[in-house]
Amino acid sequence: MLWYKGWLETRFQAVFGLLFAVFPIALFTLATPHAANSAPQISAAQAESGIQFFALYYSIVPILVAGSGIKTQSARMKKGLHGSMYFTLSLPVSRLRLFATRAGLGMLETVTILAIAPCFVRIVLIQPEDHVSHSDLFAFWVTLSVCASVFYFLGVLLSTFLDDQVRGWLSMFGVVFLFGLLTKIPLLAPVNIFRAMISPLFTHSLPWAGMGISVGAAAILGLAALRVVQTREY
Amino acid sequence: MSDWVIQARGLQKSFKGQPALTGLNLEVPAGSIFGFPGRNGAGKTTTIRLLMGFLKPDCGDARVFGMPAGDSAAGIEIRRRLGFVTEDKELYPHMTVEQIIRFTRSFFPKWRVDLEQRYLKVFDLPLGRKISDLSKGMRSRLMLLLAISHAAELLILDEPTEGLDPVAVEDMLRELVAISANEGTTIFFSSHQLEEVEQIADRVCIIDHGTAVVTGSLDDLKTQYQRLRVVFGEALRSPVQWGEGAEHVRQDGRTVDILASRNVEAIINQARSLQGTSVERFPVTLKDIFLEHVRSN
Numbered sequence: 001m002l003w004y005k006g007w008l009e010t011r012f013q014a015v016f017g018l019l020f021a022v023f024p025i026a027l028f029t030l031a032t033p034h035a036a037n038s039a040p041q042i043s044a045a046q047a048e049s050g051i052q053f054f055a056l057y058y059s060i061v062p063i064l065v066a067g068s069g070i071k072t073q074s075a076r077m078k079k080g081l082h083g084s085m086y087f088t089l090s091l092p093v094s095r096l097r098l099f100a101t102r103a104g105l106g107m108l109e110t111v112t113i114l115a116i117a118p119c120f121v122r123i124v125l126i127q128p129e130d131h132v133s134h135s136d137l138f139a140f141w142v143t144l145s146v147c148a149s150v151f152y153f154l155g156v157l158l159s160t161f162l163d164d165q166v167r168g169w170l171s172m173f174g175v176v177f178l179f180g181l182l183t184k185i186p187l188l189a190p191v192n193i194f195r196a197m198i199s200p201l202f203t204h205s206l207p208w209a210g211m212g213i214s215v216g217a218a219a220i221l222g223l224a225a226l227r228v229v230q231t232r233e234y
Numbered sequence: 235m236s237d238w239v240i241q242a243r244g245l246q247k248s249f250k251g252q253p254a255l256t257g258l259n260l261e262v263p264a265g266s267i268f269g270f271p272g273r274n275g276a277g278k279t280t281t282i283r284l285l286m287g288f289l290k291p292d293c294g295d296a297r298v299f300g301m302p303a304g305d306s307a308a309g310i311e312i313r314r315r316l317g318f319v320t321e322d323k324e325l326y327p328h329m330t331v332e333q334i335i336r337f338t339r340s341f342f343p344k345w346r347v348d349l350e351q352r353y354l355k356v357f358d359l360p361l362g363r364k365i366s367d368l369s370k371g372m373r374s375r376l377m378l379l380l381a382i383s384h385a386a387e388l389l390i391l392d393e394p395t396e397g398l399d400p401v402a403v404e405d406m407l408r409e410l411v412a413i414s415a416n417e418g419t420t421i422f423f424s425s426h427q428l429e430e431v432e433q434i435a436d437r438v439c440i441i442d443h444g445t446a447v448v449t450g451s452l453d454d455l456k457t458q459y460q461r462l463r464v465v466f467g468e469a470l471r472s473p474v475q476w477g478e479g480a481e482h483v484r485q486d487g488r489t490v491d492i493l494a495s496r497n498v499e500a501i502i503n504q505a506r507s508l509q510g511t512s513v514e515r516f517p518v519t520l521k522d523i524f525l526e527h528v529r530s531n
Contacts, residue, residue, distance in 0.1 A: 001340040008328045084324050087377075089288055091341050092314035094306060230306070234288040 002093070002101040010065065010102075014109040017064040021116035024057065028124050051121060055144065055197040056179045058117045062110040062148045063171040066155025089234055099229045103156055103222065110152050111145045118144075121201065132201055139200035143207060147197045147214040151175050153221035160228040239264045239388050239420045240285060244294035247280055247444075254280040256444035257294070262422050262437070267414050269435030269452075270424040271520070273528060277444040278424035279321055282392050285422075286318060298388070314342065317381025321392040323373040327366035331359050331376060335383075342384035349417075350383040356409065370397040374406065382413055389413070391423035395430055403427075407434050432520040440524055447527040452520065459523055461516040462492040464505040474508060477501050482526045493518070493526045 088098065118137035154174060158167040182192040189195070196210020240262035247255040255277045262268045272278045283289045284296050287309040299315060301308035325334055339345045354361070357375035365373065374394060381389055394410070395403045411434050413419050425431050431438060432452065440448040448455065459481075466488045474490075476483055479497035483490060494501050498515070505513050 001337045005326060005329075005337060008326070084326050086286075086288070086318075086320040086322075087325055090286060090313055090318040090320070091338075092310050093341065094310055233290060234283070 002098065003105055006102050006105040010106060010109060013065055014113065017061045017109065017113045018116070020064060021058065021061055021113050021120075024054070025116070025120045025123060051198045051201060052183070052194050054117070054120065055147075055194045056175070058114060058144060059148055059151050059175050059179075059194070059197075060172060061113050062106075062152030063155045063168060063175065065106050065110045065113070066152050066159060066167075066171065085234060095230050096226065099226050103153075103225070106156070107149065107152055110148060114145050114148060115141055117141065133204075136200050136204055139204075139206055140198065143200050143211060144197045146211045147193045149218040150193065150214050150221065153218045153225065157221045157225040157228070160225050160232065237263055238297075238300075240268075240296075240298055240422060241300075242281070242285070242294065242296040245281065245284060245291050245296055246293035247277075247284065247289060247291050254444055255284075255291070255294075258441065258445055260439055260446065260449075262420060264420055265414070265418055266437050267410065267421045267435050268423070269431035269438040270422060270441060271426060271428055271431045271438065271524060272424070272441035273426060276441045278426075278441060279392055280444075281441070282390055282424060285390060287312070314384075315386065316388040316390055317378075317384065317386035319374065319377045319381055319389070319391040319394050321396070323370055323377055323397070325365045325373060325377065327364070330362055330364050331368070332361040334365060334376070335361075335380065338380045338384070344385045346383050346385050349385070350379065353379040353382060353409075371399065371402045374398060374402075378406070378409070382417075382419075385417070386419060388420045388422065391421065393425055394423055395425065395427060403430065410434055428519075428521045428524055438520065440527060442528045448523055455520070455523060456518060458495055459518045460494050460498050461518050461522060462494055462498070462501060462505070463512075463514045463516065464490045464492065464508075464510040465512045466490070467509060467511050470508075474504075477504050482530055493522065 089095075118141045121140065122132070122137060151171065151174075155167060155171045158170055162170065179194055182188050182194060190209070191213055193210050193214050196207040196214070199205075199207040199210065238261050240260060242258055242260040245255045245258040245260075246253070258277065258281060260281070270278055270281070280289065284291055285298055285303050287303050287306070290304045296303040298312045301312055303309065303312065326337075329337065335350060339350075353359075353375075357372075357379060359372065359376055359379065365376070368376065374397070378389075378391075378394070381391075389410075391410075395406055398406060407430060410421055410423070414421050423431075423435075435452055437451050438448070438455070439446050450458075469487050470485065470490070473485075474483075476492060477497055477500050479494050480492050480501055481495045482493040485491075490505075492501060502513050502515075
């Protein structure tokens with residue numbers, strides 16, 4: 001039932017995230033009605049740069065969906081009140097279970113929404129001569145989801161002690177700052193997870209190193225969030 | 235079960251250097267209706283949060299059902315056996331009454347459908363209505379229903395009647411007494427409404443500035459405490475050192491009011507030896523005891 005409660009609480013965020021993900025496709029399709037057959041002629045470098053930028057765009061999705069901290073439940077609280085937080089904490093379940101359910105549900109929503117991204121790439125950015133197969137698009141989705149988990153768990157960590165609005169802006173700033181850092185500093189190129197996100201479209205294989213770095217970073221952020229939830233006083 | 239459902243010894247808790255509890259001792263016997271009155275900011279809610287395991291004490295020990303309240307594993311077992319009504323009566327606003335009952339039921343294997351059905355009728359709760367559309371009074375009743383229906387051995391209620399109209403308050407108090415009598419449930423409730431505490435509690439602990447100032451059975455306290463009014467022929471020229479048990483003394487001209495907690499006869503004899511022209515005894519209310527202790531504290 002915690003899943004059900006989590007879904008009721010996050011469904012509007014998830015729908016917003018979905019609309020956010022669909023927006024560029026809708027925009028492009030409306031602007032060029034025969035989009036699928038008339039994708040603009042662009043170079044491979046332009047395509048990579050464009051796709052990397054949209055990887056950044058889709059990295060915002062997990063931030064919109066994140067919010068697994070128990071404190072998030074008090075987001076609508078009025079002064080002096082604490083929302084439903086105390087009712088949740090009074091249930092005979094561990095904080096680990098509360099956290100894992102919300103974090104797991106949010107991640108599931110994120111992965112589902114991110115399935116829009118390969119569609120966008122297929123419709124807007126990939127040319128027929130680029131030889132991108134369906135399995136490449138699937139690999140792109142997997143990689144994007146794994147790499148985006150870093151941003152999701154960053155949002156989760158921030159949600160354990162910040163209210164939703166501050167968390168959202170701070171996470172977005174963090175993602176954009178990281179994007180700038182990783183793309184502009186050549187020394188950091190090996191750990192550029194934005195590049196790793198899109199690499200299946202160009203290398204036709206999974207970027208294991210980038211995915212490993214992402215999983216490691218996400219795990220550290222997730223465990224830090226769990227630690228905060230377990231030790232925090234409410 | 236041990237004799238004490240709740241035990242706290244030397245509880246201390248500060249927030250940003252401001253002491254909220256300063257060595258609270260508390261013992262709540264099984265089966266009692268235990269009132270926990272205190273002024274706003276006296277430490278009632280902090281105590282309850284410590285008992286629920288939401289906070290950890292800086293010093294001291296809190297046990298519920300003999301288990302440490304701050305321990306995460308014991309906390310799950312404690313919360314399975316108790317029902318909690320929060321101070322602000324906030325539930326999930328997007329759920330309906332039926333949904334939150336179904337949701338809460340899933341965590342409690344001993345859920346009592348008979349109690350759920352009974353209190354749905356008693357509290358007149360509309361199953362299909364969203365919680366966000368319920369009044370605070372209805373949310374209070376719904377929270378109480380959720381707390382009762384899982385066959386809780388202990389109810390911890392933080393200001394359960396706050397925000398209720400007088401009729402709803404009476405209904406709530408009557409049901410609390412019925413629950414205690416019918417189910418043997420221990421009820422621990424905080425309140426600053428002394429009349430309510432006096433109406434249903436059999437034991438009390440008055441808390442002020444984070445410590446217990448008076449603890450005991452309400453009947454014993456009322457027997458033990460007496461108010462004495464001594465009238466003298468003329469105003470006393472110097473302050474009198476009254477005997478042991480004279481908790482609070484107030485002098486107004488020829489009249490001296492004494493709140494005595496023990497040795498009442500000795501104090502009366504002392505008044506007579508000081509040429510008191512009349513000595514009257516009055517029974518005290520919880521409010522008298524509360525006000526005297528809180529003012530002097």
